Amino acid sequence: MKKLFKLILNIIPRPLLIRLSYVARPILAFxxxxxxxxxxxDGKSFKSFLSYGYEKQRDNVLSPSTLSLERHRLLWLYLKNETDFFSETIKRKSVLHFAPEQCFLKRFRALKNINYTTTDLLSPIADVKADICNLPFEDNSYDVILCNHVLEHIPDDTKAMQELYRVLRPGGMGIFQIPQDLLRTHTFEDDTITDKAERANIFGQYDHVRVYGQDYFDKLRSIGFTVKEVDYTATLSAEAIKKYCLAKGEIIPVVYK
Structure with missing residues (x-):
């Protein structure tokens, strides 16, 4: 099963995978x-989660019901427990969500306390087709920006970060998760690596262009963001981490303008 999942991930284009997953999800959950x-x-429980990974498969990480991964469940818990994202007692917020994940899409769209816009260059479920390096949105447009596991795909991530800063309102918040190797001091990238198999081996996925290191947070700061490095699993019990299948030590980069 693990080999089959890896083959599917690496052969089928992501837009088609998204469409097919709507059919597979209820079967897997059952x-x-x-x-x-x-x-x-969604509060649903299972005897196990599914394996997932484009290169190295991680056991017991993909939820059968929402198709969430460790980072999605961690983000959900953080937003729910530590922010006013879901609060209906505050002023309505304008939210921009890049490459919207299926596990969040319907739930965020149903919230009455936010004006919710999704965007992506290729995703079939995004509202606005747009290049993150050249966004069609006015300056200071959004109170909250979610841009998770996107920047590692973007050759000019500096330009992308500048665009994120431009459209975020003063006082606004963003969460910009990325796959990160915290054992690396510096981010590694090499645009001469174009072979998909070699990219997968070096960067962890065939369509990634870099491996971010500890300097990721300082790069965001150089753009103008104030950055809070949140190790949220450190605040959770061992029982909760195990129950929700979370990855210890994943840092949530919470940014402010």
């Missing part, structure tokens, strides 16, 4: 029903 692990996004 056969994996149980009570050992829980997806906090």
């Amino acid at each position: 056969f994996l029903k149980g009570n050992r692990y829980t997806d906090p996004i």
Whole structure:
């Protein structure tokens, strides 16, 4: 099964994968029903989660019901417990969400306290087709920007960060998660590596162009953002981390303008 999942991820284009997943999700959820692990996004429990990974497969990480990964469940818990993202008692917020994840899409669209816009260059489920390096939005347009596991795909990530800064309102908040190797001091990139198999081996996925290191946070600061490096799993119990299948030590980069 793990080999099959890896083959599917690397052969089928992501837009088609997104469409096919709507069919596969209820079937997978039915056969994996149980009570050992829980997806906090929808509250459903399973005897196990699925393996996932373009290069190295990670066991027990993909929720059968929402198709959330460790980072999605961690972000959900952080937004729910530590922010006013879901609060209906505050002023309505304008939210921009890049490459919207299926596990969030319907739930965020249903919120009455936000004006919600999704954008991506290729995703079939995004509202606005746009290049992150040349966004069609006015300056200071959004109170909240979610841009997670996007920047590692972008050759000119400096320009992308500048655009994110431009459209975020003063006082606004963004969450810009990326796959990160915290053992690296400096980000590694090499645009001469074009072979997909070599990219997957070096960068972890065939369509990634870099591996971010500890300097990622300082690069965001150089653009003008104030950055809070949140190790949210450090605040959770061992039981919660196990129950929700989270990855210890993943840093949530929370940025402010």
